[in-house]
Amino acid sequence: MTGAYRPRPLLSRVADAVYWMGRYIERAENVARFIDVNQNLMLDLPRGFGEQWQPIIDTTGDRAAFLAQYGEATLANVVQFLAFDTRNPNSIYSCVTAARENARSVRETISSEMWEQINSLYLLIAMESRKQLAEGLPQFCREVRMACHLFQGIHHATMSHNEAWHFIRLGTSLERADKTTRILDVKYFILLPSVSDVGTPYDDIQWGAVLKSVSGFEMYRKCYGRIVPERVVEFLLLDGEFPRAVRYCIGLADNSLHSITGTRLGAFSCATEQRLGLLRSELDYAQVDPILRSGLHEFFDGLQLKMNTIDECIRGDFFAQKVALAVGNSGGND
């Protein structure tokens, strides 16, 4: 056995699996946070405000499926649908199951610690799904969130920051950007202050909840102090330091992409790099006021579209290559 170092090529199937593993874990974490924060918010609102569970379904983009299966958006229905329903591909249970299936298929690529963490998260949820939902909900959401955080930490600290690692981070960052975008989009319309509410404690509480749902409350306070809707949008969309801000996530994704390809930042060698680079520059040089003036919802629609295109480009550039690419390396070792 020789000890000579050889960069280890990454199987396309493996790249695909770790990318989705990253996305699904991030998705599960976000759903858990949405449920938790929303329940918390309900408790602070006066009865007259009505139940605000429908917006959460809209955030995850599954409105039609939910209405067809459950009808009314009650706490019990929403939690069942978002946390445990195996028919909902975006439920926490489904996400963690999918993350685990992906992790299982690449166990030899990721570290054992990562696999064990995903596996224990799965076992936790499988166990909870058999129980009756009750007071345990906040605790459950917290456990899911912490388990996902733990996974992020383990992933960072136990796996070489190699190509596969960057594919995980690429998936994670894109998913995170997507979720922040969605929650902002939905909440902005629900919470657009009606004249009578402006300046009331409830306005403050609701926007606070938006920030909390992406763990951004404390960091926002440090930057801006008072809670102002425009500044919340600016913070969550364009901040360059907050790790769940859309701009920050897109920057991270772009960095990982360039680590994967070896192309220098600011240049591109494939469709993914070109699209992601464009989006990154757009966010780097954007200002919030013109965006709000021309319509935040339209802006978010455009953003979603761009991110979907990037996802398709990744598939085409890295996961589903044609055999015709075979020539390059053949016979090099003889």
Place this chain on the structure above:
Amino acid sequence: MHFSAYDTQGFYDEMFEENGKPRPHAGLLLETVESLSDGHLLRYKHAAERLLLQMGITFNVYGDTAGTERIFPFDLIPRIIPADEWDVIERGLKQRVHALNCFIDDIYHDQRILASGVIPRDVILSAVSYRKQCQGLNPPRRVWCHVTGTDLVRGGDGRYYVLEDNLRVPSGVSYVLENREVLKRIFPAVFEGLSVRPVAEYPSRLLETLESIAPHPMSSPRVVLLTPGIYNSAYFEHSFLAQQMGVQLVEGRDLVVEGGEVFMRTTKGMERVDVIYRRIDDDFLDPQAFRADSLLGVPGLMSAYQQGRVALANAPGNGVADDKVVYAYVPDMIRYYEGEDPILPNVPTYLCWRDADRAYVLEHLAELVVKAANESGGYGMLVGPHSTAAQCEEFARKIQANPRNFIAQPTLALSRVPTIVEDHFEGRHVDLRPYVLCGKDIYVAPGGLTRVAMKKGSLVVNSSQGGGSKDTWVLSHAAGGLGPGGGPQPTGGQQQ
């Protein structure tokens, strides 16, 4: 928990002599187990099971819609093999695997052993696992059985017998490694006191073996492990071995044959592959050469292999020696190729295609174990003493319809090892599967998988039939004083 009520019931027990006295090599372990406070061992057992579940070392329960996953039953009480016994096993296995390798090479070339009449030609050419596609093939180093998982049993007479050779794609070695990890955490002091030979070397040895068969001399050949995928019951083992060896785990869809060479699809294009440790049966390896409906394999793989562009381990076609009728001739092969008597005997075997044997078998079905020649995993098998008259009749009809396909053996009183049953110990029957690697030389991993029939009285140890496993401790000679009369003595007061 104590062994005071433990009864060997007349079977050969790996831990106790006939009179109930602990065997010399078992003393320290028994003493340690008995010194544990009440409930301690059971807590360890549950902790070990949780650990296995946590590590995801599970298999799927078919037909369970809730997707329940279970761990393979694992018993904490190990099986211990003294150094001198292991020496015999090791020499016997090396001799046997060497002879089997000569035999397979001979069959796919000159067939001298058939010409000289040692084995009837019909027996070989009628074996389902004989592959005419392999005729004339020269695998690197002329090695055909790179990884062998021979099944041994110990009979009531205390001797080890070879039950099966398992040359095709033997599995289970990952449990050997994982079981050991668990037991080291539970009985650290016993390990120190007994000097148990480590098993952790296996993945490095396997990688060395695989690198040694690269088709061309090269500094670091690209080795991959080919798996049928995550739904295969041995998938855990495939990913585990790939991870331990640091090689890529690939599925058939990751590989492609282009210009006679084998490549894998990577994010940066195609990379050539030199050695494939395949854990897919011959039948599914290449739809162009074998079963056309296989979606698991790689079209064109066999032709790349035949042209010497890629090495396959284990070599396709080696299953010809796994046929249970061919098995009966292994002692003759050893005499023929090695010029020696077999060190490890076969279990006496009746071949139903011989008229006299068949008559005897049909007459004595209720006492015999009958096996189909080409089945494994405990399928296609009749254990006479544990079967109903109707089941015996059904097998009698099958034997008469296709005598070539059946063999029979006396029902062996397999040796037993104390096993935790609820809150006490009972004897359970075991076998032993050591793993043998063959590349530049032959290596026998010190230990192996002790499979245990968890059901009371059962003789079927296969995991598909409710079997479990135990760690296997091979003691080293360095332990010195642990021969008869040596070593720590068990405390006397508890043996009444």
